[in-house]
Amino acid sequence: MKNRKLLKTIQNKVLIYIPLMLFALLMMGPFLWLLSVSLMPGKNIFAFPPAIFPTFIDFKNYVDVWQYMDFLKYIWNTVIITFFGVVFSILLCSLTAYPLAIFKFKGKNIIFVALIATMIIPAAAGLVVNYLTINKLGLINTFTGVVLPGLVTVFNVFLFRQAFMGIPSDIRDSGKMDGASELRIWWQLMMPMIKPAIAVVALFEFMASWNSFLWPIIILNTDKYPLASALSTLNGQFSYNFGWIAAGTVISVLPIIIVFLLTQKYFMEGISGAIKG
Amino acid sequence: MKQKRVAKLSRFSEVQTAWLFMAPGLILLALFTFWPIIYSVPLAFTNYSVIGETKFVGFENFKRAFSDVNFIASVKNSLFYMIIVPFIQIISILMAILVNRKIAGIKFFRAAFYIPVVTSMVAVSIIWGWLMSSNGVLNYILLSIGIINEKISWLSDKDTALWAVMFITLWKGLGYYMMIYLAGLQAVPTDCIEAAKIDGASNFQVIRKITIPLLKPYVFFCTLISLMSAIRVFDEVFVLTSGGPGNATLTSSLYIYEQGFEVFEFGYSSALGLIISFIIMFFSIFIFLFNKKGGVNPY
Numbered sequence: 272m273k274n275r276k277l278l279k280t281i282q283n284k285v286l287i288y289i290p291l292m293l294f295a296l297l298m299m300g301p302f303l304w305l306l307s308v309s310l311m312p313g314k315n316i317f318a319f320p321p322a323i324f325p326t327f328i329d330f331k332n333y334v335d336v337w338q339y340m341d342f343l344k345y346i347w348n349t350v351i352i353t354f355f356g357v358v359f360s361i362l363l364c365s366l367t368a369y370p371l372a373i374f375k376f377k378g379k380n381i382i383f384v385a386l387i388a389t390m391i392i393p394a395a396a397g398l399v400v401n402y403l404t405i406n407k408l409g410l411i412n413t414f415t416g417v418v419l420p421g422l423v424t425v426f427n428v429f430l431f432r433q434a435f436m437g438i439p440s441d442i443r444d445s446g447k448m449d450g451a452s453e454l455r456i457w458w459q460l461m462m463p464m465i466k467p468a469i470a471v472v473a474l475f476e477f478m479a480s481w482n483s484f485l486w487p488i489i490i491l492n493t494d495k496y497p498l499a500s501a502l503s504t505l506n507g508q509f510s511y512n513f514g515w516i517a518a519g520t521v522i523s524v525l526p527i528i529i530v531f532l533l534t535q536k537y538f539m540e541g542i543s544g545a546i547k548g
Numbered sequence: 549m550k551q552k553r554v555a556k557l558s559r560f561s562e563v564q565t566a567w568l569f570m571a572p573g574l575i576l577l578a579l580f581t582f583w584p585i586i587y588s589v590p591l592a593f594t595n596y597s598v599i600g601e602t603k604f605v606g607f608e609n610f611k612r613a614f615s616d617v618n619f620i621a622s623v624k625n626s627l628f629y630m631i632i633v634p635f636i637q638i639i640s641i642l643m644a645i646l647v648n649r650k651i652a653g654i655k656f657f658r659a660a661f662y663i664p665v666v667t668s669m670v671a672v673s674i675i676w677g678w679l680m681s682s683n684g685v686l687n688y689i690l691l692s693i694g695i696i697n698e699k700i701s702w703l704s705d706k707d708t709a710l711w712a713v714m715f716i717t718l719w720k721g722l723g724y725y726m727m728i729y730l731a732g733l734q735a736v737p738t739d740c741i742e743a744a745k746i747d748g749a750s751n752f753q754v755i756r757k758i759t760i761p762l763l764k765p766y767v768f769f770c771t772l773i774s775l776m777s778a779i780r781v782f783d784e785v786f787v788l789t790s791g792g793p794g795n796a797t798l799t800s801s802l803y804i805y806e807q808g809f810e811v812f813e814f815g816y817s818s819a820l821g822l823i824i825s826f827i828i829m830f831f832s833i834f835i836f837l838f839n840k841k842g843g844v845n846p847y
Contacts, residue, residue: 272735283715284651287646287649287651290646291612291647291694294643294646294657294660294661295656295657295660295661297719298660298661298663298664298719298722298723299663301672301675301676301679302667302675303673304664304679304685305675308678316678316684317678317681317683317684318683319683319688320688321683321684321685321688323685323688346738353803355748361574363572363576364573366569366570366572366573367569367570367572367574367577369569370565370567370569370570371568371570374562374563374565374566375562376562376566376567377563379620382570382574385582386577389577389581389582389585393799395782395802395804395805395808395821396584396585396588396804396817396818396820396821396822396824397580397581397584397585398800398805398808399584399588399809399814399818400583400587400588400591400818401580401584401732402809403814404579404580404583419576419580420576420580422576423573423576423577423580423581425577425581428573453560453565453569453845457569463693478666481668482667482668482669482670484668484669484670484783485782485783485786489809490642497666499668499669499670499671500670502668502670502671502674503787505785506670506674510655513678516674520671520674520675522669523668523670523671524667524671527666527667527668528663528666528667531659531662531663531666532659535659537654537731538662539658539662539727
């Protein structure tokens, strides 16, 4: 009797872990293989049967591509773009969302509908006009020009609005009683209370800025490219040198995967919270 | 002292403060989100390009669009792309159900499923471009287990290219939708499920009769989001196939981009953008009508 029960739990475990592992293999497999390719210098990945596991481990590809590409420069570019993108979108989006959530004023609903309407624009349609605008502002080939168009997004404004709406109105009232200015109430009382929302926006913006490649290609010169853009040119130039491209790709995705793994807890909770709200 | 502060406070009325707070954000939104929409309307009626004089051409661009084989092909591809929407829902709900339990290592699996979401489309495209080449790993595996009989160049064969790109879009997005559904599953009250189990419901019945109905608002949200992104697909086709072979993977976003930044026909490109926007509008209204009592406020 006891044995049968044990058998049953083992059977249940197997039934859950097998599909979990299959999915994990499907999702992680390509990255593991990339890692494997990056550690095999001189291998042709298109030899058939293809090389899947490294027979020896060598970091030559990394050394070579690092020296050729000057990766430090691209990483620095990416860090600057990402830093300003994250910080300013948190500040500006939350400033925009705060009155929309808390205040009562005319025109609130009109703003709201107008914001939602922006979701219907095809990905590429805004690019041409935005290029012309950035050009007019004299921001071609500047990091400001890269960051500016994406700073305030409707999605982030809504996310912050939702978070602010969850704060009891007593808090703002008590701040007012103490004579704090609205700006101080926003910064010292409200912002600390919506930390989960800030974390979500920070992580999403981090992801978006770190991975952006098309807009930077349009408005920057090659020496100012962020990682993803540099990677796409590397891929174009050295399409035959798989080891290099693999190593370059690993270098470009590693930081974001590390940040993701370190902040995983907030990430997962934050996304759930943001959507539930 | 206190008197003074109050006086300072009342310098702006609530309405003024509201607009002051929103001003920087709204200016940026106006400049980079609304201006492109507004400006593309008059542009669509001109022949604006890098060369020549800009003239009003009436509906010329729109007439041209409807007889432009490439544009029609791109719209067809974009509409066809929507086939992945139901697959995204089914597979990611399945994944969410799988990871919605407290067992050893579950955090690892959740992270593993989410990693494609955080990596750049460029990196993902490079990897899958290799995996899917005719001498690539995918063919090797499929040949070894006998699913296919001969090598297929997934991305450069016009019969499979669109499917291959769609698969990559699906693969990259699954983790994102899984997280949304996981949030939904964790909001399902546990006593509801326990009560059903006491009454003798099987696991499958619980999923069908309780979990899925309660997930409905999440399905609505995910369907809408994935539909929008399927119509707006750009990065993966840009990096992987640039629309080829022929125009087998030419999506409407890519075609709008090409007309704008490769041919520099800004007027025509704007007209195409407008047409696509109307198509997207049609589908979103359709979904809203289809699911009138959406229930969940997605933001």
